[in-house]
Amino acid sequence: RKEVEQDPGPFNVPEGATVAFNCTYSNSASQSFFWYRQDCRKEPKLLMSVYSSGNEDGRFTAQLNRASQYISLLIRDSKLSDSATYLCVVNMIPSGTYKYIFGTGTRLKVLA
Amino acid sequence: EPEVTQTPSHQVTQMGQEVILRCVPISNHLYFYWYRQILGQKVEFLVSFYNNEISEKSEIFDDQFSVERPDGSNFTLKIRSTKLEDSAMYFCASSEGLQGASNQPQHFGDGTRLSIL
Numbered sequence: 001r002k003e004v005e006q007d008p009g010p011f012n013v014p015e016g017a018t019v020a021f022n023c024t025y026s027n028s029a030s031q032s033f034f035w036y037r038q039d040c041r042k043e044p045k046l047l048m049s050v051y052s053s054g055n056e057d058g059r060f061t062a063q064l065n066r067a068s069q070y071i072s073l074l075i076r077d078s079k080l081s082d083s084a085t086y087l088c089v090v091n092m093i094p095s096g097t098y099k100y101i102f103g104t105g106t107r108l109k110v111l112a
Numbered sequence: 113e114p115e116v117t118q119t120p121s122h123q124v125t126q127m128g129q130e131v132i133l134r135c136v137p138i139s140n141h142l143y144f145y146w147y148r149q150i151l152g153q154k155v156e157f158l159v160s161f162y163n164n165e166i167s168e169k170s171e172i173f174d175d176q177f178s179v180e181r182p183d184g185s186n187f188t189l190k191i192r193s194t195k196l197e198d199s200a201m202y203f204c205a206s207s208e209g210l211q212g213a214s215n216q217p218q219h220f221g222d223g224t225r226l227s228i229l
Contacts, residue, residue, distance in 0.1 A: 032215050043203055043220040044155060051215070087155065091216075098143060098207070098216060099168040102155040 001026045004090050006103035014111050017078050021106045023088030024070045032091035032098075035062055035073045037084040038105065044087055047073075078110045114138045118204050118221035125194055126229055133189045133224045135204030142209030144187045145218060146179065148172070148200040155203065161187065162209060191226075199228045 005024045013019045025033075033050035048055065050062040050071050061074040071090075075082055088103040117136045125131045137144050146158040160167040161179055178190045187206075191198055202225075205218040 034215070034217055038155075041201075043222045046217045046219065049215045049217055093168060097162070097167045098145070098160045099170070100145070100157055100160075100218065102147075102157070104154040 003027070003092060003101045004088055004103040006086075006088050006106050008104055008106060010107040010109050012109045012111055013078055015078055015080060017110075018074065018076045019078060019108065020072055020074045021086055021088075021108075022070050022072050023090075023103050024068075025088075025090045025101075026069070027090070027092050028066075028069060030090050030092060032100075033062075033064060033071050034089040034100075035060075035071075036087040036089055036102075038087055039084050044089075044102075047086070075108075078108075080110050080112060083108055083110045116204055116206055116219055116221035118202075118224050120224060121222070122225045122227070124227045124229065127196055128193055131191050131194055131226065133191075133202050133204075133226070135187045135189075135221055136185050137187055137204070137206030138219055139185070140208070141206035141219075143167070143207045143216065143218075144179075144181070145205040145207075146189045147203040147205065147220075149203065149223075150200045158189070194226075194228045196228050199226060201225050 035047040036044040038044045054063045059076045063072045085105040087105045092099045119134045144161045149155045158173045159169040201223045203223045204221045207216040207218045
């Protein structure tokens with residue numbers, strides 16, 4: 001099983017649609033989870049951390065399912081500017097030190 | 113907003129030469145990282161660095177690579193005897209490193225594109 005796995009997509013959705021991505025991780029003891037977005041040939045930018053109870057930031061909602069070892073990202077009311085690659089990031093070390101592993105990313109295209 | 117800065121933005125080097133990539137992390141951050149991204153592939157963890165020593169490293173980070181914090185602000189990645197397959201975008205990142213905090217988001221620089229000829 002890959003350490004962090006994502007569906008590469010692309011997901012092509014119309015403006016205003018709701019879209020969801022999942023990401024699975026292999027280490028059941030992992031404690032830190034994040035979603036980043038990456039635009040073509042740019043650096044990853046933090047979208048949101050993922051907390052155990054789930055968290056929301058505007059149109060974006062992140063969830064963690066420890067039993068099934070996956071995290072999810074929901075984007076509501078998609079905008080053209082949401083078109084990017086969404087990267088799932090997991091710290092594979094349970095505590096104290098940091099070894100962040102990235103998924104391959106899921107490409108999203110929001111269409112007018 | 114404070115940011116991570118990387119220099120140069122693009123480095124072209126002959127195969128077999130040594131290259132040093134430079135980064136200035138955010139000033140109050142304690143943890144520093146290097147990643148690479150080969151064109152069209154995923155972001156790969158190379159190394160994390162804390163308290164002037166390597167904290168974690170990946171299988172990619174072999175004897176060809178080394179990191180250093182030569183002064184209070186710079187964090188460098190040295191690649192000795194570069195190979196064609198070292199061509200990639202190299203990202204530096206930093207995080208606060210708060211004791212006991214599990215979620216430590218990283219902030220990335222905009223990368224150095226390394227081209228080995």
